Amino acid sequence: xxxxxxxxxxxxxxxxxxxxxxxxxxxxxxxxxxxxxxxxxxxxxxxxxxxxxxxxxxxxxxxxxxxxxxxxxxxxxxxxxxxxxxxxxxxxxxxxxxxxxxxxxxxxxxxxxxxxxxxxxxxxxxxxxxxxxxxxxxxxxxxxxxxxxxxxxxxxxxxxxxxxxxxxxxxxxxxxxxxxxxxxxxxxxxxxx
Amino acid sequence: xxxxxxxxxxxxxxxxxxxxxxxxxxxxxxxxxxxxxxxxxxxxxxxxxxxxxxxxxxxxxxxxxxxxxxxxxxxxxxxxxxxxxxxxxxxxxxxxxxxxxxxxxxxxxxxxxxxxxxxxxxxxxxxxxxxxxxxxxxxxxxxxxxxxxxxxxxxxxxxxxxxxxxxxxxxxxxxxxxxxxxxxxxxxxxxxxxxxxxxxxxxxxxxxxxxxxxxxxxxxxxxxxxxxxxxxxxxxxxxxxxxxxxxxxxxxxxxxxxxxxxxxxxxxxxxxxxxxxxxxxxxxxxxxxxxxxxxxxxxxxxxxxxxxxxxxxxxxxxxxxxxxxxxxxxxxxxxxxxxxxxxxxxxxxxxxxxxxxxxxxxxxxxxxxxxxxxxxxxxxxxxxxxxxxxxxxxxxxxxxxxxxxxxxxxxxxxxxxxxxxxxxxxxxxxxxxxxxxxxxxxxxxxxxxxxxxxxxxxxxxxxxxxxxxxxx
Numbered sequence: 001x002x003x004x005x006x007x008x009x010x011x012x013x014x015x016x017x018x019x020x021x022x023x024x025x026x027x028x029x030x031x032x033x034x035x036x037x038x039x040x041x042x043x044x045x046x047x048x049x050x051x052x053x054x055x056x057x058x059x060x061x062x063x064x065x066x067x068x069x070x071x072x073x074x075x076x077x078x079x080x081x082x083x084x085x086x087x088x089x090x091x092x093x094x095x096x097x098x099x100x101x102x103x104x105x106x107x108x109x110x111x112x113x114x115x116x117x118x119x120x121x122x123x124x125x126x127x128x129x130x131x132x133x134x135x136x137x138x139x140x141x142x143x144x145x146x147x148x149x150x151x152x153x154x155x156x157x158x159x160x161x162x163x164x165x166x167x168x169x170x171x172x173x174x175x176x177x178x179x180x181x182x183x184x185x186x187x188x189x190x191x192x193x
Numbered sequence: 194x195x196x197x198x199x200x201x202x203x204x205x206x207x208x209x210x211x212x213x214x215x216x217x218x219x220x221x222x223x224x225x226x227x228x229x230x231x232x233x234x235x236x237x238x239x240x241x242x243x244x245x246x247x248x249x250x251x252x253x254x255x256x257x258x259x260x261x262x263x264x265x266x267x268x269x270x271x272x273x274x275x276x277x278x279x280x281x282x283x284x285x286x287x288x289x290x291x292x293x294x295x296x297x298x299x300x301x302x303x304x305x306x307x308x309x310x311x312x313x314x315x316x317x318x319x320x321x322x323x324x325x326x327x328x329x330x331x332x333x334x335x336x337x338x339x340x341x342x343x344x345x346x347x348x349x350x351x352x353x354x355x356x357x358x359x360x361x362x363x364x365x366x367x368x369x370x371x372x373x374x375x376x377x378x379x380x381x382x383x384x385x386x387x388x389x390x391x392x393x394x395x396x397x398x399x400x401x402x403x404x405x406x407x408x409x410x411x412x413x414x415x416x417x418x419x420x421x422x423x424x425x426x427x428x429x430x431x432x433x434x435x436x437x438x439x440x441x442x443x444x445x446x447x448x449x450x451x452x453x454x455x456x457x458x459x460x461x462x463x464x465x466x467x468x469x470x471x472x473x474x475x476x477x478x479x480x481x482x483x484x485x486x487x488x489x490x491x492x493x494x495x496x497x498x499x500x501x502x503x504x505x506x507x508x509x510x511x512x513x514x515x516x517x518x519x520x521x522x523x524x525x526x527x528x529x530x531x532x533x534x535x536x537x538x539x540x541x542x543x544x545x546x547x548x549x550x551x552x553x554x555x556x557x558x559x560x561x562x563x564x565x566x567x568x569x570x571x572x573x574x575x576x577x578x579x580x581x582x583x584x585x586x587x588x589x590x591x592x593x594x595x596x597x598x599x600x601x602x603x604x605x606x607x608x609x610x611x612x613x614x615x616x617x618x619x620x621x622x623x624x625x626x627x628x629x630x631x632x633x634x635x636x637x638x639x640x641x642x643x644x645x646x647x648x649x650x651x652x653x654x655x656x657x658x659x660x661x662x663x664x665x
Contacts (some may be wrong), residue, residue, distance in 0.1 A: 084339035088539035113341035
């Protein structure tokens with residue numbers, strides 16, 4: 001997993017609440033057995049019509065967001081299915097950071113495991129960011145070490161990531177390797193059963 | 194006496210392997226259920242690192258999401274076929290028991306776990322599937338995980354988990370005749386919203402919950418995730434033990450009695466405190482129909498579809514407008530005026546024998562409306578067989594339903610059972626998200642009884658008026 005410390009990038013605003021993982025990646029793309037290559041299917045039914053033609057009225061298809069790496073969305077982002085294909089698709093498309101007021105629990109965990117930083121920011125803060133990103137080419141700098149978000153116009157907000165998740169993201173740890181250092185304890189537990 | 198505890202705290206404490214400051218707890222996993230969709234990348238990860246499956250004996254796999262329900266041996270989509278073959282190869286390579294497509298135990302993973310007695314009170318159970326919450330009906334701590342966590346459990350039989358907050362959903366009173374467990378959980382989500390369970394494990398308590406059968410409890414716990422809660426459970430009682438007795442993987446004889454004693458001790462203690470408690474009166478719950486694009490967008494059968502102009506915030510207004518547009522509905526339209534094209538009776542929410550019996554009792558001697566295509570997909574091969582022994586298949590077929598093979602089917606349409614663009618389905622499944630049952634498909638979640646009645650009438654009707662011989 002790639003470590004993430006500090007990132008500056010273009011913001012893509014998606015002003016909707018309760019965006020479920022069926023929207024992030026529809027089920028017809030879950031049949032693949034690989035981990036890579038899901039970016040092309042991200043938000044597929046919003047980006048493409050039934051004949052596979054790009055929908056010009058969906059904002060992610062606007063060329064101005066082509067290089068976006070920070071997604072800002074409404075509350076309860078990633079609700080529904082546990083499919084890890086959702087963070088895989090976001091990451092493969094180019095998103096490194098998500099900012100929303102809240103996330104579904106499973107989706108949030110899936111992000112951490114893949115080195116995506118999912119930041120919880122106040123509803124008001126998210127509203128501000130969405131407005132700026134909808135009306136201009138808007139960049140943010142996110143510093144995970146200091147847990148702060150800044151833009152070039154003086155916006156600054158702090159955020160909190162649980163210590164363990166923060167360390168994992170900063171170091172790009174292989175969690176299984178970490179756990180296996182406690183193998184003796186797992187064996188002890190099993191023997192006590 | 195020691196401090197009273199909830200069942201959630203008790204199960205947690207029994208499974209902690211390792212604790213460190215500023216870290217989640219390392220939790221032991223008793224049972225890991227596996228299916229074909231969320232596991233291939235996990236097995237590949239093991240292979241790349243040269244790791245083994247730590248406890249194949251605590252792992253159990255089946256195929257359900259891609260399984261065709263007409264001819265289960267004819268998998269049209271080569272990508273689906275490859276995914277199923279991959280599970281088979283992985284199970285062989287790592288020594289994991291598999292209820293393969295031709296195995297009599299095959300079925301939806303959340304249906305067969307309880308059926309086989311793998312699901313038991315006090316266990317920690319995970320699966321790469323959000324509806325793992327279903328198993329909580331037995332007083333197990335069961336939750337969905339992503340593929341990285343699947344790999345982690347395969348390799349270590351543990352997970353790093355932050356201790357969840359506890360939420361008591363207390364259901365007072367009793368459900369009325371014709372009002373089901375499905376209506377109850379839909380009403381709970383409609384009342385408290387699709388986010389109220391986020392960060393919590395839910396325990397369902399109260400008189401109405403105690404009166405539910407195991408299959409009804411599974412329906413309730415199944416949809417905990419639709420309220421945001423990864424896990425929802427019910428303290429075990431006689432209903433639980435009676436269901437478990439004699440099942441294949443459940444202890445027998447004296448061992449069973451000892452197990453029951455242990456299970457009884459798990460139930461939440463009198464006076465235990467929860468982080469949050471909410472209450473709902475079962476007597477006030479009516480048959481429900483979802484009108485929108487998440488399970489919280491739900492109203493009683495005799496109500497009208499919301500009007501965005503009456504929304505309290507702009508966000509809510511936008512959300513209602515977008516949902517109405519997607520669903521092809523008009524503000525203030527009575528939900529009973531909505532005509533349907535498809536009926537799906539199935540899914541890990543409502544595909545068990547009692548669900549099929551109740552639906553069959555509604556359609557017996559009647560005909561599915563000629564504009565409606567209706568299918569019944571039993572949750573497992575053994576349910577299918579049991580239903581056929583009772584003649585339920587004949588009742589459904591004579592009424593004009595198609596009687597299919599077991600699998601997830603039209604709940605998420607990963608196989609060929611797809612609702613076409615713009616068409617409308619009354620479905621006993623758990624999610625009415627955009628495109629869930631097919632791109633552009635419009636899903637209305639209902640109980641099996643309501644789905645059956647809708648199949649006959651071609652639109653939503655109040656099943657309490659429709660059927661004269663309803664059992665409560």
